[in-house]
Amino acid sequence: MPSTFTSVPGKSILFGEHAVVYGYPAIAIPLDSIAFKIKLIPQPTEKNSKIINLELGENLIYEDLDQEHSYRTAIAVILQELKIIKLPPMEIRLSSTIPIASGLGSSAAFAVCLVKSLSAFFGFRLTNKKVNEISFQIEIFQHGTPSGIDNTVIAFNKPVFFRKGYPPEFLKIGAPMNLVIADTGVRSMTKETVAQVRKFKESDPSVVDGIIHKIGDIVERAKNEIENGNSNAVGSLMTENHNLLAKLGVSCRELDHLVAVSLKEGALGAKLCGSGRGGNIVALCNEELAGSLRTALLNNGSTNCFISKIKETKGEV
Numbered sequence: 214m215p216s217t218f219t220s221v222p223g224k225s226i227l228f229g230e231h232a233v234v235y236g237y238p239a240i241a242i243p244l245d246s247i248a249f250k251i252k253l254i255p256q257p258t259e260k261n262s263k264i265i266n267l268e269l270g271e272n273l274i275y276e277d278l279d280q281e282h283s284y285r286t287a288i289a290v291i292l293q294e295l296k297i298i299k300l301p302p303m304e305i306r307l308s309s310t311i312p313i314a315s316g317l318g319s320s321a322a323f324a325v326c327l328v329k330s331l332s333a334f335f336g337f338r339l340t341n342k343k344v345n346e347i348s349f350q351i352e353i354f355q356h357g358t359p360s361g362i363d364n365t366v367i368a369f370n371k372p373v374f375f376r377k378g379y380p381p382e383f384l385k386i387g388a389p390m391n392l393v394i395a396d397t398g399v400r401s402m403t404k405e406t407v408a409q410v411r412k413f414k415e416s417d418p419s420v421v422d423g424i425i426h427k428i429g430d431i432v433e434r435a436k437n438e439i440e441n442g443n444s445n446a447v448g449s450l451m452t453e454n455h456n457l458l459a460k461l462g463v464s465c466r467e468l469d470h471l472v473a474v475s476l477k478e479g480a481l482g483a484k485l486c487g488s489g490r491g492g493n494i495v496a497l498c499n500e501e502l503a504g505s506l507r508t509a510l511l512n513n514g515s516t517n518c519f520i521s522k523i524k525e526t527k528g529e530v
C-alpha cells in the first residue's frame with residue numbers, strides 16, 4: 214500500500230451555534246487558510262503502528278493506547294465501517310494549523326481527515342456523504358451530543374445551511390465577503406459550554422427558548438442576505454447573533470472586547486464563533502479594511518488573527 218497525504222480545512226460558524234443543538238438551523242463555512250493534515254506511511258517490517266503529532270509532542274504506539282483514547286476510538290470506528298479487522302503497521306503523522314479548543318473545528322477536522330486518509334490508504338473511494346457519516350460517529354465519541362455541523366461543513370468543504378437530522382443545504386454566495394478571524398487565546402471545551410447552556414435551559418426554559426428562537430430567526434434571514442450578496446445586512450445580523458449568544462452566557466470579556474474593537478474599527482458586524490467562552494471571533498468587513506482591522510485586533514489583545522472569505526467552493530456535493 215502506498216503512502217497517503219490528506220488535508221482538510223478548518224471552519225467557522227457564521228450563524229446559529231448552540232441553537233443548532235436544539236434543532237434550529239445554522240450556517241458554517243470552510244476556512245482554507247487553516248488545515249488538519251495526515252500522512253500515512255506503511256511500515257510492513259514493523260510490528261506496531263505509531264501515531265506522531267509533533268505539535269503536541271506525541272509519539273505513541275497505537276496498540277498500547279487505552280481503549281478509550283480518542284485516537285484509538287476514532288480508528289476503531291473507521292476500521293469497523295470499512296470492515297477491516299486490524300490496523301496494519303503504519304506511521305500516522307498528524308499536523309494541524311487549526312488551534313485546539315477555539316471554535317475553528319479542530320476535532321471535527323481531525324475526524325474527517327482521519328476518515329479520508331485511512332479510507333484512501335485502504336483503497337476505498339468514499340463519497341463526502343459517507344465520510345461525513347463516519348466522522349459524525351467519531352465526533353459523538355469526542356463530544357457526546359454534537360449537532361453535526363462541524364463535520365458536515367468540513368467533510369463537504371462547502372458553505373452550508375445545516376439543520377440537525379436533515380440533509381445539508383449548500384449555500385449560494387451572492388457575492389464574496391471578507392472576514393477577519395481573531396483568537397482571544399482563551400481555550401474552552403465545547404462539551405462544557407454545551408452542557409452549561411443545557412443547564413441554563415433546564416433552569417430557565419422560557420428565557421433560553423426565547424433566545425434560541427431569535428437566533429433561529431436570524432439564521433433564516435442571514436441565509437437570504439448571504440445569497441443576495443448583501444454584506445451590510447449580513448454584518449448586522451452577525452452582531453445581533455453575538456448579543457444573543459452573550460445573553461445565553463457563552464461569551465466572555467475577551468470575546469466581547471474583540472467584537473467591540475472590530476465594530477469600532479468599522480467592521481460591518483462581528484460575533485464569537487463556535488462554542489464560545491473563549492476561542493475566536495469572526496468579523497465581516499469591506500475588503501479595504503481587512504488588513505488594518507487585523508492589525509487593530511492584534512494590537513488589542515488578539516493572540517492570532519487571519520483574513521478569510523465567505524465564498525463558494527468547487528467539488529462534489
Ligand code: PMV
Nearest residue numbers: 230231316359360403487488
Ligand atoms: O466550538 P466548536 O467548533 O466545537 O463548535 C461548536 C458548535 C456548537 O453549536 C456549540 C455545538 C454543536 O454541536 O453544534
